[in-house]
Amino acid sequence: MLSADQCYKVFQQSIDDYHVHDNVDAPIKNPFPDGSFEALLYHKNWIDTVQWHLEDIIRKPDINPYDGIEIKRRIDRSNQDRTDTVEKVDDHFLEHFRNVKPKPGARMNSETPAWLLDRMSILMLKIYHMKEQTERKDASPDHIARCTQKLSVLLEQKNDMRAAYDELLEDVLNGNRKFKVYRQMKMYNDTSLNPMLYNQKKNGQ
Template sequence: MEKPQAQACIRIFEQSIEDYHRHDDVNAPMQNPYPEGSLEYLLYKKNWIDTVQWHLEDLIRDPEIAPETLVQLKRRIDASNQERTDTVEQMDDWFLHYFEQQKVERKPHARMNSETPAWLLDRLSILMLKIYHMREQTLRTDVDENHIAKCQQKLNVLMEQKEDLARCFDELVEDILNGERYMKVYRQMKMYNDASLNPVLYKKAKS
């Protein structure tokens, strides 16, 4: 396996965002071009989920939205959040397997990193969406120069953050490979989607 690098991950996120915006439809089916089970597949899927959810969040904020539509969108967003978490955890599994395959020897002074590579990429995926949509704002022709200037300033900050996150990811992977740091995976164990753990759901099931 080749060593995962931030710039390669970013290119896949950008590809997913561009592919989505060819349709710009939250109901468009994902057509993942990468082999299932690969890190590339998971990265594309993760960003596709984020991109669809970004636009669902836009839709749900329509002040004239019908109540029944709002409920449908809220439930869809809840399901999307669960799918996002599941996909990041699959990415964590990929990284655990990758480091095992590299036969990494943890040094005695190695420090645990609280954020896994997969959750760092989760932040980077969402950041790439912010960059895409903030750049759109700088290209609008129906707003004044003040709006453009403010959005350009925000875009500049986002671009700097992208470089910082990319560097942090590459350094984390390198440190783990060198045995300087190690990752430890804790599953999210969300309770509200579990019918046996959410009291509203299990009490209703018993009634």
Template sequence: MEFSTLCNRIFWECILAYRKLGNVDAPLANPFAASTIEARLYEKNWIDNVQWDLEDIIRDPNIDPVRALAIKRRIDQSNQNRTDLVEMIDSYFLERFSGVVRRPDATLNTESPAWAVDRLSILSLKIYQMQQQAIDLTATPEHRASCQAKLDVLLEQRADLSQALDQLLQAYQNGEKVMKVYRQMKMYNDPALNPILQGKKN
């Protein structure tokens, strides 16, 4: 099975499970064994589902400012968790291709595999949400048609990204690409690097 097929299948399974609950506070019930790549992919998409809903909630023009700030803090933490999980997925790829002998003409890639996986996860969410709009019988025919056109583009985009990811992984396996990862080193959540968290003025 191509890796993108595994990703897309797990992401869709996770979306359907989360949407049955429809609650940002619902506990994650991961059906896969802990620390496996399948579990990482499921958790990654769950984080994206929760954050999608939090981003919707915080845009309520009538939201209480105190609640909005609490949600903003939660989104910040979610972004950190998302980044940490992407880096765990990249560690999986680093291990997977650690024994590959690079060709002398091996090239670098602008994006690591896990960040492509991240984009696939979010694309799956966009597809689900646009699909719901396209089949909403309470909406106007014009609205449904517009959403269907957007859905078609999203499906094409997912197919292209899936193919590109699988081609990249094959290039790593063949030694045609150099598997190299730079950690994000986000500064805003780090008390040692964020002057505000240190009580200093920037």
């Protein structure tokens, strides 16, 4: 299983590759072998990176309302894709630890390794874009100073999350901690659970 630093490296590669074209419609060109853990992490971060920029676009004050609705729906689809991908990452962890028997009294971790990686992936995006802000030539010295301070905090958080991830995997492997995977039960995209959708279908609209 990859260490935190190795995961960060995959996330960084995805972010760098995206910004070669910096276009939300650019096709993903995953450099890792199909079915590998690295390929899954790269795909996960690519989803996050595209969605980051969609969130920027939808906040344009002069955006065409029809374009805004389409982007909002695209973000909804992206959120579902992100959740599905995180659960696939957790499948890897379940397989990796399937022969590990937790010790009596092993503590339950409230977060699965994959959802911790989800936060680490997004953190790498925050670091990338906050660093961009510190390098702006058109920004005021106060803006640069504030962003430099924020970047310092983000880098500290990166170190903390590195330790948290590596320690979690070590503790699970040693049987000192355990986790459960609760599949996400999102309701708004499900035509059988969202009343706005199933009522429309029932009324034949």
